[in-house]
Amino acid sequence: GQQVMQIPQYQHVQEGEDFTTYCNSSTTLSNIQWYKQRPGGHPVFLIQLVKSGEVKKQKRLTFQFGEAKKNSSLHITATQTTDVGTYFCAGPGAGGTSYGKLTFGQGTILTVHP
Amino acid sequence: SAVISQKPSRDICQRGTSLTIQCQVDSQVTMMFWYRQQPGQSLTLIATANQGSEATYESGFVIDKFPISRPNLTFSTLTVSNMSPEDSSIYLCSVVWSEAFFGQGTRLTVV
Numbered sequence: 001g002q003q004v005m006q007i008p009q010y011q012h013v014q015e016g017e018d019f020t021t022y023c024n025s026s027t028t029l030s031n032i033q034w035y036k037q038r039p040g041g042h043p044v045f046l047i048q049l050v051k052s053g054e055v056k057k058q059k060r061l062t063f064q065f066g067e068a069k070k071n072s073s074l075h076i077t078a079t080q081t082t083d084v085g086t087y088f089c090a091g092p093g094a095g096g097t098s099y100g101k102l103t104f105g106q107g108t109i110l111t112v113h114p
Numbered sequence: 115s116a117v118i119s120q121k122p123s124r125d126i127c128q129r130g131t132s133l134t135i136q137c138q139v140d141s142q143v144t145m146m147f148w149y150r151q152q153p154g155q156s157l158t159l160i161a162t163a164n165q166g167s168e169a170t171y172e173s174g175f176v177i178d179k180f181p182i183s184r185p186n187l188t189f190s191t192l193t194v195s196n197m198s199p200e201d202s203s204i205y206l207c208s209v210v211w212s213e214a215f216f217g218q219g220t221r222l223t224v225v
Contacts, residue, residue, distance in 0.1 A: 033213060042206060043157065045213040090214070093159060100145055100210030104157045 004091050006105030014113050019076040021108035023089035030092055032065060032072045033102070038085040046074075079112045086110070116141060116209050120217025127197055127224050134193045135220045137207035142187035148180070151204040151219075160205075163190045197224045 006023045013019050023032065031050045035043040047056055049065035049072060056063045062075045076083055086107045093101025117140040127133050137146065145164055149157040160180055161169040169182040183191045194201055202224045207217045 035214070042216040042219045043214070045215070048213060088156065100147060100208075100214070101159060101162065102147075102157075102210075102214055103159075106156045109154075 004089060004103050004105040006089055006108060008108055009106060010109050010111070012111045012113065013079050015081060016078050019079050019083070019110055021074050021087050021089075021110075023072045023105050025070045025091055028069045030069075032069075033090045034063060034072075034074055035088045035090060035104075036085050037088065037107075041085075043088060076110075079110070081112050081114055084110060084112050116143070116211060116215040118207060118209065118215055118217040120207055120220060122220055123218060124221040125223070127222065129198050129224055131197055132193055132195045133197065133220075133222060134191050135205055135207070137190050137192075137217050139188045139209055143209045143211075144187070145210070146184065146190045147208040147210070147214075148182065148190075148192045149206045149208060149216075151206060153203070157206065160192070194222065197222075199224045 004023055004025050011019055031048055033048045034046040036046055037043045047063050049063055052069050053067045054065040060077045064073045072089055074087055086109045088107045089105040090102040093103050119138045121136050125133055145162055147162055148160040150160050151157045159172050160175045161171040161182055163169045163182045163184040165184045165187050171177060179195055181193045202222055205220045208214050
């Protein structure tokens, strides 16, 4: 079945440093979504990428979708303690007929040291 | 957007018992999704709950262990049956309108 691999599993940074997490899929994705889960919270949608080579920015966050639509990245510039949490990428679920099914990457747990 | 109320938020249960988790959505949706998130892990889809038909389960999940009800377009329940410590996880319900919205999660500990 479809898999979405995400690295690294953990990342510890000093406040002000940059952070990047990467996702790779075994198959071409129609779209990829990114979610953030704060400690003790539930996943919250950040963004969706659809087009090959697409780049989107949200303040200090930059999201990229690869040309082949098999990989994606999330880059945070100058991390802050409020960025702490787990970042997940998610692609459409296998089996495809049930709209809305998602296959999540393993997530990257970001710790920011003040 | 969607507002999802999920309860209970947490519970500690004895092994061998069952727990029913409820999700209420503030608007009608065709499909609701139930996920499990084991400690420190990613989200794994358990099943898709459709109103008026049986839920569709993902590989590794069976109806006898995780029965689901979907009595109307705004409500669903997931039961975790005959629990063991391995069932200790966060259980999340979700609906999708271009993006996924999640309930607050149920943090289940089985002792």
